[in-house]
Amino acid sequence: MGEQGSRGPSGRRKTGKPESRLAMVRRARRINRELAEVYPYAHPELDFENPFQLLVATVLSAQTTDLRVNQTTPALFAAYPTPEDLAAAVPEEVEELIRPTGFFRAKTKSIMGLSAALRDEFGGEVPGRLQDLVTLPGVGRKTAFVVLGNAFGVPGITVDTHFMRLVRRWKWTEQEDPVRIEAEIAAIFPKSEWTMLSHRVIFHGRRICHARRPACGACPIARLCPSYGEGETDPDKAGKLLKYEMAGQPGQRLKPPADYPGKPAPALGAGG
Secondary structure (H helix, E strand, O other), X not given: OHHHOEEOOOOOEEOOOOOOHHHHHHHHHHHHHHHHHHOOOXXXXXXXXXXXXXXXXXXXOOOOOHHHHHHHHHHXXXXXXXXXXXXXXOHHHHHXXXXXXXXXXXXXXXXXXXXXXXXXXXXXXXXXXXHHHOOOOOOOHHHHHHHHHHHOOOOOOOXXXXXXXXXXXXXXXXXXXXXXXXXXXXXXXOHHHHHHHHHHHHHHHHHOOOOOOOOHHHOOOHHHOOOOOOOOOOHHHHHOOOOHHHHOOEOOOOOOOOOOOOEOOOOOOOOO
């Protein structure tokens, strides 16, 4: 409609006038505040009991769901509870245990390699510094920030596919490179918010703002979204697109936090 613009879900007219940097930052921070109210229970969706388990689980989560990883790791960690155990394992036996996560040969090489590095270079302990973590086989910045933020309490921004999709839809950045996205988003929010911001954005991407059919009509921050209308705007139809606890379904964790409002996921072989 050109300069006339169109109306968003709030009924306010979109004029097409470029948004100032200050206005974008204010809108971004408001989105974060509102997501905090929608997902006060946001958390890492990988089951883990220590930094080593989180590190391995995060490496295994590439190209699969957290649910599938959570269904697979109990047997893996029962067999190999420490880096020393996993480094000394028979590769074919590890491959069989992690087969459900896909790409199991490459992932076996990575998790056995990082376990050997932890044993040989870090005294069998997961290091709590970014510069050390990224030296481990199969560990990049995304994986490192997941571990730092959730096992060590070090603030970090996790730029996964959900995070990249949403921050671009919200016009917080136009970058496509994860490192540049990370830098631009870090400049918008105080460091203390980085880890929880990541959880909230990823939660929203998994539950409402999907890649193919975003549930715009059921989105609690639709009025703040410049991409409103890319997905289903009818509230009833959009409501049917909701996932996990938003739709009364199990989440991805077999052992979710106590304040999680949804159902625990089923174990491997029990459905899901």
